[in-house]
Amino acid sequence: MAIKYELIKEDKQTGARLGRVTTPHGSFETPVFMPVGTLATVKTMSPEELKEMGANIILSNTYHLWLRPGEDIIKEAGGLHSFMNWDGSILTDSGGFQVFSLSDMRDITEEGVHFRNHLSGEKLFLSPEKAMEIQNALGSDIMMAFDECPPYPAEYDYMKASVERTSRWAEKCLRAHKRPDEQGLFGIVQGGEYEDLRRQSAKDLVSLDLPGYAIGGLSVGEPKHVMNEVLSYTAPLLPKNKPRYLMGVGSPDSLIDGVIRGVDMFDCVLPTRIARNGTCMTSNGRLVVRNAKFARDFSPIDEHCDCYTCRNYSRAYIRHLVKTNETFGFRLTTYHNLYFLVKLMGQVRQAIKDDCLGDFREQFFEQYGFNKP
Numbered sequence: 001m002a003i004k005y006e007l008i009k010e011d012k013q014t015g016a017r018l019g020r021v022t023t024p025h026g027s028f029e030t031p032v033f034m035p036v037g038t039l040a041t042v043k044t045m046s047p048e049e050l051k052e053m054g055a056n057i058i059l060s061n062t063y064h065l066w067l068r069p070g071e072d073i074i075k076e077a078g079g080l081h082s083f084m085n086w087d088g089s090i091l092t093d094s095g096g097f098q099v100f101s102l103s104d105m106r107d108i109t110e111e112g113v114h115f116r117n118h119l120s121g122e123k124l125f126l127s128p129e130k131a132m133e134i135q136n137a138l139g140s141d142i143m144m145a146f147d148e149c150p151p152y153p154a155e156y157d158y159m160k161a162s163v164e165r166t167s168r169w170a171e172k173c174l175r176a177h178k179r180p181d182e183q184g185l186f187g188i189v190q191g192g193e194y195e196d197l198r199r200q201s202a203k204d205l206v207s208l209d210l211p212g213y214a215i216g217g218l219s220v221g222e223p224k225h226v227m228n229e230v231l232s233y234t235a236p237l238l239p240k241n242k243p244r245y246l247m248g249v250g251s252p253d254s255l256i257d258g259v260i261r262g263v264d265m266f267d268c269v270l271p272t273r274i275a276r277n278g279t280c281m282t283s284n285g286r287l288v289v290r291n292a293k294f295a296r297d298f299s300p301i302d303e304h305c306d307c308y309t310c311r312n313y314s315r316a317y318i319r320h321l322v323k324t325n326e327t328f329g330f331r332l333t334t335y336h337n338l339y340f341l342v343k344l345m346g347q348v349r350q351a352i353k354d355d356c357l358g359d360f361r362e363q364f365f366e367q368y369g370f371n372k373p
C-alpha cells in the first residue's frame with residue numbers, strides 16, 4: 001500500500017484529528033501545511049531550507065510540468081524527486097484546476113478536456129488517462145484524480161452533471177493507474193455548495209476505496225462562511241481512517257477552521273505569493289515590509305518568530321532589499337511565511353494533543369486580528 005494513514009487522536013472539543021501519513025518517501029504528522037512548488041521548485045527555497053523549516057511534503061503540478069519541461073524529461077531524470085533533488089514526499093495535482101483556471105477555449109467532453117496551452121496557444125487535450133500517465137511519469141507519492149473544479153457559483157444542473165462526470169473520471173483514473181504500490185491516488189470531492197451533490201460525490205468516490213480524499217471546488221471565490229459550511233458536512237462523509245485534503249487553502253484562519261472541521265492536509269500559494277511582493281504573515285497579522293514606516297525599524301519581521309529570517313535580519317534591511325527588488329529579500333520573506341504556517345500547524349497539533357484547540361483558536365484569532373470587525 002503506497003499511502004498509510006494512522007489516526008492518533010481525535011480532539012474532544014472539535015472534529016479535529018491528529019494523524020500521521022506515511023508514503024514511500026517518508027512520513028509526516030497531520031494536520032499539515034504543504035508548501036506549493038508548482039514548477040518543481042518552491043519558489044526561491046532550496047530543498048535543504050524546506051527540510052530545515054520542517055516541511056516534509058511539498059506539492060507540484062501536473063499541468064505546468066506537462067507543458068514545461070514535459071513529463072518525459074522528468075521521467076528520464078528518474079522522476080520528480082531526483083529531478084528536483086527532494087527526498088521527502090511529493091503530491092501532484094491532476095491539472096484539472098489549471099485547465100479550468102488558466103486556459104480559454106475549453107471544450108469539456110466525456111473523454112476529457114480540449115483547451116489551448118496558456119503559453120503558446122496550441123490546442124491540447126487532457127483526459128483522466130493522460131493525467132495519470134503524466135503523474136505516473138513524475139513519480140509523485142500522492143496523485144490527484146482528474147476532476148472538474150467548476151466555477152463559483154455554478155447552477156445546480158451544471159454542478160450535478162459535472163459531479164457525475166468527475167466520479168466517472170475518478171474510476172477511469174483508477175483503471176489507468178500503472179503504479180498503485182508506489183503512488184497513492186486521491187479522489188477529489190466536488191459538488192459546490194449543494195449538500196446533496198457533495199454527499200453523492202463523496203459516496204461515489206468512497207466506493208472506489210482510494211487511499212485518501214480531497215475536498216475540491218473550494219477557495220474559488222466563495223465567502224469563508226460558505227467554505228466552512230460545506231466543510232462541516234463534507235469532511236465527516238469521508239473515511240476516518242484516511243487523510244482528508246482541502247485544496248488551495250492556506251490563510252491562517254482558514255487552516256485552523258479547516259482543522260476544526262476534520263481536515264488533515266492543506267496547500268496554498270498564498271504564503272509564497274504574497275512574500276514575493278513583500279507581505280509577511282506575523283503573529284500580529286499581516287505586515288507589508290516595503291511600507292516607509294519600517295525604513296528605520298531594526299526589529300525582526302515578527303518578534304515571536306525564531307526562523308532564520310527573524311533571527312538574523314531587520315525589517316529595515318528586508319524593506320531595502322524588497323524595494324530594490326533584490327532576490328535575497330524575497331528569499332527572506334518566503335522563508336519566514338512558510339516557516340510561519342509550518343510552525344502554526346505544529347502549534348495546532350500540540351493544541352489537539354492538549355485538548356485545547358478551541359482555546360488556541362480564540363487566542364490566535366485575537367492576536368492576529370481576525371476578530372476585528
Ligand SMILES: CNc1nc2c(CC[C@H]3O[C@@H](OC)[C@H](O)[C@@H]3OC)c3nc(N)[nH]c(=O)c3cc2[nH]1
Pocket residue numbers: 036037038059060061092093094095096097098144147148149188215216217218219220247248249267268269
Ligand atoms: C487556490 N484555490 C484552489 N486551488 C485549487 C486547486 C489547485 C491546487 C493546485 O494549484 C496550484 O495552486 C494554485 C498548485 O499547484 C496546487 O497544487 C495541488 C484544485 N485542484 C483540483 N484538481 N481540484 C479542485 O477542486 C481544486 C480546488 C482549488 N481551489
